[in-house]
Amino acid sequence: MVQPPSASVTQPRGLRGDYSRAAADYSVEQHWEDYSAEEHAVWAALYTRQLALLERYAAPEVLQGARSLGASATQIPRFERVNRVLAAATGWQMVAVPGLIPDQSFFEHLANRRFPVTVWIRRRDELDYLVEPDVFHDFFGHVPLLTNAVFARFMQAYGEAGPKAMAVPGGLRMLSRLYWYMVEFGLIRTALGLRAYGAGILSSKGETVYSVESREPQRLRFELTRVMRTDYRIDTFQRTYFVIDDFQELFAACYGTDFAPLYRRYAALAALAPDARLPEDVPLPAPT
Ligand SMILES: [Fe+2]
Numbered sequence: 001m002v003q004p005p006s007a008s009v010t011q012p013r014g015l016r017g018d019y020s021r022a023a024a025d026y027s028v029e030q031h032w033e034d035y036s037a038e039e040h041a042v043w044a045a046l047y048t049r050q051l052a053l054l055e056r057y058a059a060p061e062v063l064q065g066a067r068s069l070g071a072s073a074t075q076i077p078r079f080e081r082v083n084r085v086l087a088a089a090t091g092w093q094m095v096a097v098p099g100l101i102p103d104q105s106f107f108e109h110l111a112n113r114r115f116p117v118t119v120w121i122r123r124r125d126e127l128d129y130l131v132e133p134d135v136f137h138d139f140f141g142h143v144p145l146l147t148n149a150v151f152a153r154f155m156q157a158y159g160e161a162g163p164k165a166m167a168v169p170g171g172l173r174m175l176s177r178l179y180w181y182m183v184e185f186g187l188i189r190t191a192l193g194l195r196a197y198g199a200g201i202l203s204s205k206g207e208t209v210y211s212v213e214s215r216e217p218q219r220l221r222f223e224l225t226r227v228m229r230t231d232y233r234i235d236t237f238q239r240t241y242f243v244i245d246d247f248q249e250l251f252a253a254c255y256g257t258d259f260a261p262l263y264r265r266y267a268a269l270a271a272l273a274p275d276a277r278l279p280e281d282v283p284l285p286a287p288t
Contacts, residue, residue: 012100012102015099015100016132017097017098017119017132019098025108025109026101027095028097030079030080031119032078035075035121040075041124042122042127043121043136044073046127046136047071047074049205050202051066051073053202053205054066057208058196058202059196059197061144062196064147065143065146066140068144069144071140086146089147089149090113090147090149092114092115095117096117097116097118097119099120099132099133103166107159107161107166110156110158111160113156115146117139117142118133118138120135128204128205136203138199140199141184141199141202141203142183145197150247150251151251153255158175161175161259165263168260168263171260171267174228174229174266174267175228178254181241182198182222182227182242182244183198185232185241186242187243189243189245189284194284195212196208213287215287216237217241218240219241219284220283221243221284222242222243222250226242226281227242228259229266229272230272230273231273232274239275
């Protein structure tokens with residue numbers, strides 16, 4: 001969808017945010033002063049609960065990033081303040097958006113080191129589960145790692161890969177799986193043991209513990225093609241997690257690979273099931 005820069009966007013069907021005042025790139029003003037006391041209280045409840053879990057379950061880079069952002073435990077962050085920290089760390093910026101935005105705009109923001117962050121926050125009766133991303137998921141889950149130079153560069157490369165994927169039938173679906181498994185639900189091996197870094201994991205109390213400690217899911221060594229061929233579940237905890245050794249591995253795989261031959265080879269084939277196990281998979285031992 002191509003729009004002149006001055007045109008406002010239309011409200012995507014079924015989404016909760018207010019798109020009426022969004023710019024053509026879907027950005028909006030945060031209007032921090034309009035958050036209610038109850039909305040700040042919901043933030044405080046979520047932030048306090050998840051921060052306590054980070055020490056035990058999150059990659060050290062996430063913890064370090066979360067601390068460096070200087071976000072308040074009691075108030076929804078002011079994006080402009082956090083942006084000063086982010087700019088100094090990696091040159092990234094958060095851009096306020098009404099909610100989910102079209103793929104093309106999303107990729108363009110990432111390619112230009114801008115991460116779209118939803119402005120609204122969930123209700124108190126949704127602390128444990130939310131269908132759409134809100135400010136807590138987008139901020140707490142995604143922004144800390146944008147202070148990490150290697151992960152930040154990976155995210156930019158992901159954005160740059162978007163238009164090429166959209167140009168090949170089935171390409172976008174394969175690229176989306178990379179985001180799902182390695183940005184939302186990624187695990188990493190550390191000197192401290194297995195840790196989580198994915199935003200979907202770290203913004204969920206239940207999945208933070210489950211992803212690291214449960215014996216139910218399989219945990220496979222990251223392999224780019226395997227990830228891009230594998231369907232995922234959106235209605236329950238993951239059946240499979242892919243595990244990297246460090247963020248350099250992820251960046252190198254994305255930046256150093258021409259995805260076009262992969263799309264041509266696999267896009268027309270049936271996807272692998274979320275719980276598939278192939279002979280060439282390298283599983284990690286189940287937690288004891
Ligand atoms: Fe997310």
